[in-house]
Amino acid sequence: MSARTSPDSSRDIPEATVARLPIYLRALTTLSEQGTSTCSSEELAVAAGVNSAKLRKDLSYLGSYGTRGVGYDVEYLRYQIAREIGVTQDWPVVIVGIGNLGQALANYSGFRSRGFRVVALLDADPARRDEVVAGIEVQAFDNLEQIVKDHDVAIGVIATPAVAAQDVADRMVACGVTSILNFAPIVLSVPEQVDVRKVDLSIELQILAYHEQRKAATA
Amino acid sequence: MSARTSPDSSRDIPEATVARLPIYLRALTTLSEQGTSTCSSEELAVAAGVNSAKLRKDLSYLGSYGTRGVGYDVEYLRYQIAREIGVTQDWPVVIVGIGNLGQALANYSGFRSRGFRVVALLDADPARRDEVVAGIEVQAFDNLEQIVKDHDVAIGVIATPAVAAQDVADRMVACGVTSILNFAPIVLSVPEQVDVRKVDLSIELQILAYHEQRKAATA
DNA sequence: AGGAGTTTGTGAACGGGAGAACAAAACGAG
DNA sequence: CTCGTTTTGTTCTCCCGTTCACAAACTCCT
Ligand SMILES: NC(=O)c1ccc[n+]([C@@H]2O[C@H](COP(=O)([O-])OP(=O)(O)OC[C@H]3O[C@@H](n4cnc5c(N)ncnc54)[C@H](O)[C@@H]3O)[C@@H](O)[C@H]2O)c1
Ligand SMILES: NC(=O)c1ccc[n+]([C@@H]2O[C@H](COP(=O)([O-])OP(=O)(O)OC[C@H]3O[C@@H](n4cnc5c(N)ncnc54)[C@H](O)[C@@H]3O)[C@@H](O)[C@H]2O)c1
Numbered sequence: 001m002s003a004r005t006s007p008d009s010s011r012d013i014p015e016a017t018v019a020r021l022p023i024y025l026r027a028l029t030t031l032s033e034q035g036t037s038t039c040s041s042e043e044l045a046v047a048a049g050v051n052s053a054k055l056r057k058d059l060s061y062l063g064s065y066g067t068r069g070v071g072y073d074v075e076y077l078r079y080q081i082a083r084e085i086g087v088t089q090d091w092p093v094v095i096v097g098i099g100n101l102g103q104a105l106a107n108y109s110g111f112r113s114r115g116f117r118v119v120a121l122l123d124a125d126p127a128r129r130d131e132v133v134a135g136i137e138v139q140a141f142d143n144l145e146q147i148v149k150d151h152d153v154a155i156g157v158i159a160t161p162a163v164a165a166q167d168v169a170d171r172m173v174a175c176g177v178t179s180i181l182n183f184a185p186i187v188l189s190v191p192e193q194v195d196v197r198k199v200d201l202s203i204e205l206q207i208l209a210y211h212e213q214r215k216a217a218t219a
Numbered sequence: 220m221s222a223r224t225s226p227d228s229s230r231d232i233p234e235a236t237v238a239r240l241p242i243y244l245r246a247l248t249t250l251s252e253q254g255t256s257t258c259s260s261e262e263l264a265v266a267a268g269v270n271s272a273k274l275r276k277d278l279s280y281l282g283s284y285g286t287r288g289v290g291y292d293v294e295y296l297r298y299q300i301a302r303e304i305g306v307t308q309d310w311p312v313v314i315v316g317i318g319n320l321g322q323a324l325a326n327y328s329g330f331r332s333r334g335f336r337v338v339a340l341l342d343a344d345p346a347r348r349d350e351v352v353a354g355i356e357v358q359a360f361d362n363l364e365q366i367v368k369d370h371d372v373a374i375g376v377i378a379t380p381a382v383a384a385q386d387v388a389d390r391m392v393a394c395g396v397t398s399i400l401n402f403a404p405i406v407l408s409v410p411e412q413v414d415v416r417k418v419d420l421s422i423e424l425q426i427l428a429y430h431e432q433r434k435a436a437t438a
Numbered sequence: 439a440g441g442a443g444t445t446t447g448t449g450a451a452c453g454g455g456a457g458a459a460c461a462a463a464a465c466g467a468g
Numbered sequence: 469c470t471c472g473t474t475t476t477g478t479t480c481t482c483c484c485g486t487t488c489a490c491a492a493a494c495t496c497c498t
Contacts, residue, residue, distance in 0.1 A: 068477080275448085
């Protein structure tokens with residue numbers, strides 16, 4: 001194999017591409033499990049549900065990891081994407097709010113297998129204290145600072161009711177958490193250097209409802 | 220109040236705008252609960268976490284529902300957006316796969332309050348049968364067709380393991396479901412007229428990890 | 439009534455992403 | 469070694485979405 005182009009690590013990858021890299025990663029893992037050792041951009045694009053030209057352009061931002069006339073080495077490409085995203089190492093994660101959703105998240109095995117490790121489950125309700133969810137003891141929310149410091153946690157997950165979410169976010173930010181995944185239906189305000197991503201189930205359903213309504217109207 | 224412009228209902232609203240309308244709707248509901256009866260585009264934009272110019276342009280696709288020099292009537296605008304999205308009526312929804320996540324979804328009260336009604340919980344595992352989650356009895360997956368027909372269900376939620384998701388989707392489509400919200404980490408293939416939206420927790424975390432890694436690198 | 443002050447609705451400029459299309463590179467056959 | 473085949477990496481074009489900036493419209497005050 002000849003020398004691969006591997007651009008300097010300070011280039012910036014378009015946000016739209018970053019959002020798709022995890023999808024490619026998953027598709028490559030699936031291919032790998034099926035025993036496929038090589039694949040073309042077309043095959044991978046189908047597996048990931050995207051256009052093959054778009055896939056190739058996305059990959060070109062990372063470097064030149066394919067072989068013309070042949071395709072991509074599944075394992076090699078998978079490693080390169082994982083390295084680019086940063087999931088070759090394990091990210092410690094803390095989950096706050098161990099209600100319906102928090103418990104489901106804690107029990108989710110896809111966490112561990114994709115580069116994330118739940119180091120603590122926190123809840124403000126004393127009644128939940130010492131409950132064990134997914135093999136992890138639920139602790140007092142006040143332990144947040146200690147845990148973040150001890151495990152060097154950068155990523156926090158918020159699964160509390162909406163009214164508590166901003167408070168929790170503020171506390172997280174104060175402790176040094178710089179990335180937040182928020183499930184509460186509220187717009188969090190945080191300092192600029194902190195990344196927030198929101199997952200909102202009812203927004204997704206409402207988008208479906210809109211299209212559903214239009215289908216019904218034109219039918 | 221003078222005549223409002225209300226464009227013919229068959230214009231097409233940009234997808235990016237559709238995705239934000241539910242956010243505006245939620246912000247308006249919050250304002251309404253706080254007793255605010257009127258708001259400017261700037262206030263609403265702050266509450267929704269977007270740029271005010273973008274907000275105004277988004278709203279302009281629906282019609283001209285504001286008053287220059289004054290702002291928007293909260294209740295009126297809220298109703299108009301709800302009508303546009305289609306959540307003035309109730310949408311019946313069926314959830315398939317009542318495991319960790321499915322149970323959390325079934326217990327989620329935000330469903331009902333935002334225009335959706337869970338009409339059935341289905342699971343393939345006979346051990347779950349007759350369990351009652353959130354006041355609804357878990358039924359056999361084979362009841363899908365009957366339920367979809369009886370309640371005229373258009374929207375289905377998939378919370379099964381990845382391996383089962385495509386099968387479930389196929390069955391849903393065969394029954395007449397035309398919108399699917401998929402939580403399984405897999406790319407579903409469905410006929411063109413069926414809408415699929417995907418919620419993928421680990422993708423969200425991986426995107427955060429990417430940015431986190433970059434922060435660490437430049438620090 | 440008129441003018442000052444506000445805020446909407448939208449035209450226009452701009453930037454980024456999507457997809458088509460193709461040149462460059464690798465490989466295999468003869 | 470040369471030619472044909474395959475598939476990548478990249479350029480170019482187009483389109484969508486964002487943002488600016490301002491005229492139009494409305495209120496309030498004098
Ligand atoms: N359940 C779902 O499927 C679902 C879906 C979409 C969004 N959500 C959102 O996710 C959030 C959690 O939903 P849920 O159904 O798990 O609610 P829940 O009421 O079951 O759980 C919330 C948990 O947060 C804890 N909590 C409250 N205040 C806290 C604080 N200040 N600090 C730490 N912990 C605190 C509570 O003790 C409770 O255990 C809500 O904002 C909800 O709107 C839930
Ligand atoms: N738990 C989470 O927080 C979480 C987060 C993100 C994504 N997910 C994804 O959501 C899905 C569900 O996760 P979970 O943790 O609830 O899993 P789970 O194993 O707890 O539940 C899955 C349920 O689906 C049922 N099921 C299996 N095959 C079925 C079929 N063919 N028809 C109907 N029902 C069937 C099972 O009986 C089980 O009750 C998985 O694909 C998972 O990857 C879960």
